[in-house]
Amino acid sequence: MTVADLIDTGAVAVVLALALAVVFALLARERRRTRRLQAAQVPPTTPHVPATQQRRAAIVVNPTKFSTLDEHSLRRRQAYVAAVFRSHGWDDPLWFETTPTEPGRQQAQEALAQGVDLVLAAGGDGTVRSVAEGLAGTSTPMGLLPAGTGNLLARNLDVPHTDLAAALDLVFSAQDQRIDVGWLEVDRTGRDADPERHLFLVMAGLGFDAAMMAGVEDRLKQRLGYGAYVVSGARALWGPQAKVQISVDGSTPTPSRTRAVIVGNCGKLTKQLVLMPDAEIDDGVLDAVVLSPRGGIGWGEVAWAIATRDRRGQRRVQHLRGERFEVSCADPQEVELDGDPIGTAHRITLTVDPGVLLVRCPPLR
Numbered sequence: 352m353t354v355a356d357l358i359d360t361g362a363v364a365v366v367l368a369l370a371l372a373v374v375f376a377l378l379a380r381e382r383r384r385t386r387r388l389q390a391a392q393v394p395p396t397t398p399h400v401p402a403t404q405q406r407r408a409a410i411v412v413n414p415t416k417f418s419t420l421d422e423h424s425l426r427r428r429q430a431y432v433a434a435v436f437r438s439h440g441w442d443d444p445l446w447f448e449t450t451p452t453e454p455g456r457q458q459a460q461e462a463l464a465q466g467v468d469l470v471l472a473a474g475g476d477g478t479v480r481s482v483a484e485g486l487a488g489t490s491t492p493m494g495l496l497p498a499g500t501g502n503l504l505a506r507n508l509d510v511p512h513t514d515l516a517a518a519l520d521l522v523f524s525a526q527d528q529r530i531d532v533g534w535l536e537v538d539r540t541g542r543d544a545d546p547e548r549h550l551f552l553v554m555a556g557l558g559f560d561a562a563m564m565a566g567v568e569d570r571l572k573q574r575l576g577y578g579a580y581v582v583s584g585a586r587a588l589w590g591p592q593a594k595v596q597i598s599v600d601g602s603t604p605t606p607s608r609t610r611a612v613i614v615g616n617c618g619k620l621t622k623q624l625v626l627m628p629d630a631e632i633d634d635g636v637l638d639a640v641v642l643s644p645r646g647g648i649g650w651g652e653v654a655w656a657i658a659t660r661d662r663r664g665q666r667r668v669q670h671l672r673g674e675r676f677e678v679s680c681a682d683p684q685e686v687e688l689d690g691d692p693i694g695t696a697h698r699i700t701l702t703v704d705p706g707v708l709l710v711r712c713p714p715l716r
């Protein structure tokens with residue numbers, strides 16, 4: 352064996368050793384995590400609370416968000432959640448499953464009819480939004496057990512979105528906060544006599560961001576999680592500008608050529624990425640951002656304005672505030688509701704309903 356062969360063999364051995372070290376470190380971390388989770392899933396002891404004083408929660412679950420769990424793991428998780436409620440002196444929760452046509456509102460209303468003290472939405476932002484439709488205007492609070500990809504409301508309210516035990520802890524330690532809800536009216540043809548009306552909690556809008564959401568394929572979302580939005584966003588960046596007219600609180604519509612009009616009840620996309628730095632979920636107004644980049648440099652300016660949380664706005668990024676936004680467009684544009692694409696429309700109207708939803712979450716500020 353020559354010296355070169357020895358060096359080659361040595362280098363291969365070092366690389367293999369490093370690769371093995373990484374694999375073992377990852378396995379050890381995974382084992383520690385599993386042990387921690389199993390420890391956390393030991394049912395805690397139950398205090399005695401007379402049955403007549405016991406409170407009860409309902410949990411509205413989107414089963415598609417747990418489809419990777421087998422029947423046994425699903426039952427174990429349900430048993431763990433019930434044990435946590437009992438350990439706090441609550442009755443076993445009532446469980447409701449969503450369906451494609453009844454994604455949460457009806458289940459929340461059924462839970463209300465049964466007199467529950469709290470309704471937890473266990474799913475993504477679509478489930479949360481629909482449960483909120485059932486609870487808005489009532490005195491029953493909504494809690495979150497986030498199980499989606501974006502979990503935008505949970506991120507905005509600082510509710511843990513990757514740790515079931517921490518999200519459950521919050522149910523028993525946090526206070527109820529009043530938040531605003533937004534309403535989106537969708538006129539698909541520009542002449543709809545009876546436009547669809549949807550509640551939103553985070554943001555709704557049309558253009559680039561909606562096209563990006565519409566472009567996220569479910570398979571990619573399962574494989575890449577949040578990364579799927581990045582892939583779709585990269586594809587949607589190069590679409591044409593849309594001719595829109597924007598009216599705020601009844602003002603004369605202002606024409607503009609834009610890539611996106613996004614109206615927010617709150618403004619965070621992730622902890623670091625804040626699209627509307629002034630948006631507060633309990634201030635009784637909506638914030639909006641109008642993005643009008645042209646070409647790569649324009650997108651660079653938009654990215655810089657968002658990354659630096661620029662509040663003043665500039666020619667490519669305009670910030671607006673108001674209680675009622677009307678946006679109409681010459682050609683139909685993709686519309687998005689809390690991160691979910693809902694098809695195209697010629698005109699959307701967005702309004703705010705201040706403080707009508709109680710949410711159990713950390714203090715808002």
Ligand SMILES: Nc1ncnc2c1ncn2[C@@H]1O[C@H](COP(=O)(O)OP(=O)(O)OP(=O)(O)O)[C@@H](O)[C@H]1O
Binds near residue numbers: 453
């Ligand atoms: N039992 C069910 N079977 C199939 N689809 C369902 C069922 N229940 C609800 N859905 C659909 O799930 C969607 C709502 O999903 P959800 O909001 O929980 O996650 P998401 O919006 O996909 O979240 P994310 O994008 O963050 O993962 C709705 O389109 C609803 O019709």
